[in-house]
Amino acid sequence: MEALGYEFMQNAILAGLLAGIACGIVGCLVVVNRIVFLSGGIAHATYGGIGLAIFLGFSPLLGAVGFSVVMALAIGFISLKNKTRADTVVGVLWALGMGFGIIMLDLAPGYNTDVMSYLFGSILAVPRSDIFLILLLNIVIFIVMGLFYKDFLALSYDEEFASLMGVPVKFLYILLMILIALCVVVVIRVVGLILVIALFTISPYISEQYSKSLKSMMLLSVILNCVFTLVGLWLSYILNLTSGATIIMVAGFFFFLSLVFCRFFKKKCKEASTSQG
Amino acid sequence: MQKPVIQLNNVWFSYNDHPVLTNVNLEIAQGDFLAILGPNGGGKTTLVKLILGLLKPDRGTILVFGNPPSHVAKKLGYVPQDTHINRGFPISVIDVTLMGRLGYSGRRWRYSPEDHKIAREALEKVGMLEYRNHPIDHLSGGERQRIFIARALVSQPELLFLDEPTSSVDQEWQTNLYQLLKKLNDTITIVVVSHDISILSSYVKSVACVNRNLYYHDAAEITVESLDKVYHCPVELIAHGLPHRVLKTHKEN
Numbered sequence: 385m386e387a388l389g390y391e392f393m394q395n396a397i398l399a400g401l402l403a404g405i406a407c408g409i410v411g412c413l414v415v416v417n418r419i420v421f422l423s424g425g426i427a428h429a430t431y432g433g434i435g436l437a438i439f440l441g442f443s444p445l446l447g448a449v450g451f452s453v454v455m456a457l458a459i460g461f462i463s464l465k466n467k468t469r470a471d472t473v474v475g476v477l478w479a480l481g482m483g484f485g486i487i488m489l490d491l492a493p494g495y496n497t498d499v500m501s502y503l504f505g506s507i508l509a510v511p512r513s514d515i516f517l518i519l520l521l522n523i524v525i526f527i528v529m530g531l532f533y534k535d536f537l538a539l540s541y542d543e544e545f546a547s548l549m550g551v552p553v554k555f556l557y558i559l560l561m562i563l564i565a566l567c568v569v570v571v572i573r574v575v576g577l578i579l580v581i582a583l584f585t586i587s588p589y590i591s592e593q594y595s596k597s598l599k600s601m602m603l604l605s606v607i608l609n610c611v612f613t614l615v616g617l618w619l620s621y622i623l624n625l626t627s628g629a630t631i632i633m634v635a636g637f638f639f640f641l642s643l644v645f646c647r648f649f650k651k652k653c654k655e656a657s658t659s660q661g
Numbered sequence: 662m663q664k665p666v667i668q669l670n671n672v673w674f675s676y677n678d679h680p681v682l683t684n685v686n687l688e689i690a691q692g693d694f695l696a697i698l699g700p701n702g703g704g705k706t707t708l709v710k711l712i713l714g715l716l717k718p719d720r721g722t723i724l725v726f727g728n729p730p731s732h733v734a735k736k737l738g739y740v741p742q743d744t745h746i747n748r749g750f751p752i753s754v755i756d757v758t759l760m761g762r763l764g765y766s767g768r769r770w771r772y773s774p775e776d777h778k779i780a781r782e783a784l785e786k787v788g789m790l791e792y793r794n795h796p797i798d799h800l801s802g803g804e805r806q807r808i809f810i811a812r813a814l815v816s817q818p819e820l821l822f823l824d825e826p827t828s829s830v831d832q833e834w835q836t837n838l839y840q841l842l843k844k845l846n847d848t849i850t851i852v853v854v855s856h857d858i859s860i861l862s863s864y865v866k867s868v869a870c871v872n873r874n875l876y877y878h879d880a881a882e883i884t885v886e887s888l889d890k891v892y893h894c895p896v897e898l899i900a901h902g903l904p905h906r907v908l909k910t911h912k913e914n
């Protein structure tokens with residue numbers, strides 16, 4: 385418990401909780417809209433932005449924001465245009481973004497020790513300024529959800545009908561892509577871009593099994609994300625392990641626990657885990 | 662003669678160079694009860710989606726209430742086929758029904774009590790009110806279809822499209838459905854898509870046979886034999902009270 389006295393630990397906990405909230409909400413939309421792969425593409429392509437920023441000598445975070453939003457827009461418009469082919473294009477951008485980032489780092493002057501922290505996170509090194517950034521993102525997400533919750537609900541359940549009812553389906557889809565990109569950037573510090581997908585998918589997927597509405601699914605996945613982050617952080621501290629990876633291991637453990645639970649208590653959760661789509 | 666509510670002029674549509682509809686012309690009058698018949702893959706659903714503005718034609722013009730479809734979306738109700746809806750999605754019956762109020766609720770972040778009242782009334786009409794808090798995934802295909810009908814009704818359409826509304830419902834509800842549609846037809850225009858000609862109950866006022874081309878028939882001239890010609894394949898013949906109607910053969914061009 386004496387660990388709580390350190391400022392870096394307080395920052396880590398705060399950053400972890402805020403990241404968990406943001407990813408819990410956006411992750412639910414990612415999971416119900418079946419765009420996990422797209423989010424993976426955005427997350428990994430972001431590496432290109434980090435490499436470019438380090439090469440050109442400006443803030444990697446700034447590079448990541450710019451690059452990931454551009455990637456999100458590209459992936460968003462491509463998947464709107466040709467849904468069936470989008471996954472291939474996403475795969476291409478995914479690899480290209482990462483490759484580009486690494487080449488940029490090769491060409492950058494000096495050696496960068498910081499690189500691993502973008503891949504696997506460095507939650508214990510999160511500065512106060514980053515926490516304000518994550519807080520800002522949470523506020524943006526809450527405003528967007530407040531304005532468009534029922535539209536997102538409609539478009540996630542039945543896009544065609546939503547569009548007939550005058551819901552700006554394309555605009556909201558692109559907006560969701562941008563939110564994903566911003567989440568990715570912000571969460572890079574916490575669990576790293578390789579593991580962002582875990583916060584996006586594990587909690588929302590578990591929550592979906594026990595929820596009757598998108599709202600309660602979002603709430604439950606926020607709670608789960610916070611629990612996973614805190615438990616993971618604590619374990620990584622006492623066992624001296626990489627914090628980002630430990631958080632994911634904790635989430636993964638609960639994921640399988642939930643699968644087993646669903647197998648034995650089918651009535652408590654939906655068949656979604658056993659039957660297709 | 663009244664101004665037609667739907668007007669299609671030389672409409673062509675294809676998916677990836679595969680022609681689905683060729684040179685379709687159609688006029689539907691106010692108060693009509695049109696059945697769109699044809700084999701699976703003949704372009705029935707595509708035709709409806711074109712009229713709704715969900716698809717754009719390659720060529721030709723589509724006017725609904727004298728305007729492009731996207732301008733009159735509020736006046737259109739749509740009951741889609743069940744097959745494409747996101748399964749496993751956590752949503753209750755009442756929340757699905759409320760989707761029909763989206764065009765009215767504007768930018769408010771939640772639905773108004775008025776919206777809820779209209780949604781409950783619509784669920785009552787389709788006999789599903791007691792299920793309003795159930796997850797929609799727990800319902801049968803037929804029950805889900807009734808929810809989709811309620812959802813279309815709450816948008817208070819002047820023109821209602823139903824795509825295969827009887828495909829998975831039981832006989833008893835089917836009779837109820839036709840009675841409900843007949844009552845609705847007093848005030849609104851109805852278009853029903855089906856590959857099953859049992860839809861040709863006495864309520865249907867006209868028939869469009871769609872199999873890449875479209876042939877339109879008035880109420881007075883419907884018969885099973887000539888429908889068979891359009892299908893070029895066996896049809897389920899369970900049209901009660903139908904044999905008295907006679908269809909003219911299509912003029913081949």
